[in-house]
Amino acid sequence: MKKEGLGIETKIVHGSRGENQVTGAISFPIYQSATFRHPGVDQSTGFDYSRENNPTRQEVEKAIATLENGTAGFAFSSGMAAISTTLELFYPGDHIIVSDDLYGGTYRLFEQVSKKNGIKISYIDTSNIEELQTCINEKTKGIYIETPSNPMMKVTDIKKISALKQQQSILVIVDNTFLSPYYQRPLELGADIVLHSGTKYLGGHNDTLAGFVVVKDEKLIEPIQLLQKTIGAILSPFDSWLILRGMKTLGIRLKKQQENAMEIAKWLTEKEEIEKVNYVGLEDHKGYEISINQASGFGGMLSFAVKNVETVNKLLKNVKIISYAESLGGVESLITYPIKQTHTAIPKEMREKIGVNDKLLRLSVGIEDVDDLINDLEQAMKEE
Missing domain, CATH: 3.90.1150.10 (Aspartate Aminotransferase, domain 1)
Incomplete structure (x- = not known):
């Protein structure tokens, strides 16, 4: 039976299909190097310093972007590092609507960091579309959703929420940790940014911390790249490899x-x-x-x-x-x-x-x- 593209099970096993082209290694290598030699002045292999880029981290970033059907993925040292970096896209005075049922660490970040930085936060039941609509104002720049939510398992309609952003420039951000791209792909439903605590289902073995951001619009790639390398809370080569291995199953x-x-x-x-x-x-x-x-x-x-x-x-x-x-x-x-x-x-x-x-x-x-x-x-x- 013919179909377009690879199935999700195949994508999960093969990721971005980046086996080592020199040795033929099926398991992508761990490039445990902080820095890389330049061939000459104004010349680069594409890798200079691991805070900016590392082959193993690049591979896991490509893999998660492939699974979420995004244009680019970014790997961080924890789920909270991924969320924290994403929130740097907003400016003082911006308003963000947030699911009222959410992980306590995310709430702490909004309350003790985002508010200090001048971000206005409204916590509402995002599964109630009517309530959410009334909460949107001219300053609203983001809608942050957990679905299913933690821990009450509320479900928010991603398509309906995403349709609301047409009214103005609003980023719809979905924490997809609970279902993973195997069961849910928010970018296909209209969301702009997907977040993961890779520590959880992506890693799958309770042995590493990791976080991911995946974007749909190419215009978001450069700003997040800048934030990632500047803030520096990146995923290490070894932890990148652990997530690559975990995602296969x-x-x-x-x-x-x-x-x-x-x-x-x-x-x-x-x-x-x-x-x-x-x-x-x-x-x-x-x-x-x-x-x-x-x-x-x-x-x-x-x-x-x-x-x-x-x-x-x-x-x-x-x-x-x-x-x-x-x-x-x-x-x-x-x-x-x-x-x-x-x-x-x-x-x-x-x-x-x-x-x-x-x-x-x-x-x-x-x-x-x-x-x-x-x-x-x-x-x-x-x-x-």
Whole structure:
């Protein structure tokens, strides 16, 4: 059966197809060099100093741009470094609309850095298009979305949000960490910039920090290149190689993680100790239909609220296979307590408004045997 272009599974494995042309190495080499020799005056191999460019980092940047169908990708030392650099595109007096349910570190950046730099921030439910429309004013220069959001798994309609930017010059920025380009490609839906914490699903093994920015419009390439080399929070050659290696198995990992997450979500809905389950793949999820239209999968992330806070303590103390730890997206299952870990920077009243309270837990589902994971949750809730 003929089709145009390569399928996403093939793109994931081969990236930008940059195997070493001299040696034929299938695994792209680690160019562990800070600097490069010039052939002569005003001559360059294309690589001068690794803060500006490095062959291994260039390869992973090309790979993520290929997966997101962007014009260029940029690799950073962490997800927060990627977000911080992107926000330098804005100026004092600019207004940015931000998802009210978002990672605590991102909120801290907006509150303690962006506001200090004169940026105006409005936190709203970006899944509510009508509310978002009323929030746009003549100073609005950006809309920053997490979808699905962290940790309440809200789904924002990227196409509808992107259509609003036609009213004026607004950059639509989507954090695509939870679904990755395997399941969702926001640039194809009208977004301008895609962000990733590469630490999570792209790396996939809880062994490296990384962040990515991918752009659609070629006009954004030069400004972000300038910011990347000037601020200097770039991804090292070795970490670039780790992400390249991790991305090759992104598809098969996410398939298994989603399969496990669906079974666990359904099991949790039947437990008397559980009050609510937030998983986009459940048909009664508010964002289910939007997700069906803009993504090809639901991912491996879910959150759930228990009826009694004592159940939280039992789970976190007694899980044996699942690890009580921060982060997400790795092959190992991790359970997180947002109010004590990822969302401590967010004020209590704001957390409670969206449902992030002392009864909420977030689960990053790994690739283990799903029966073992369910049994682990079962025994943890029962054990004293």
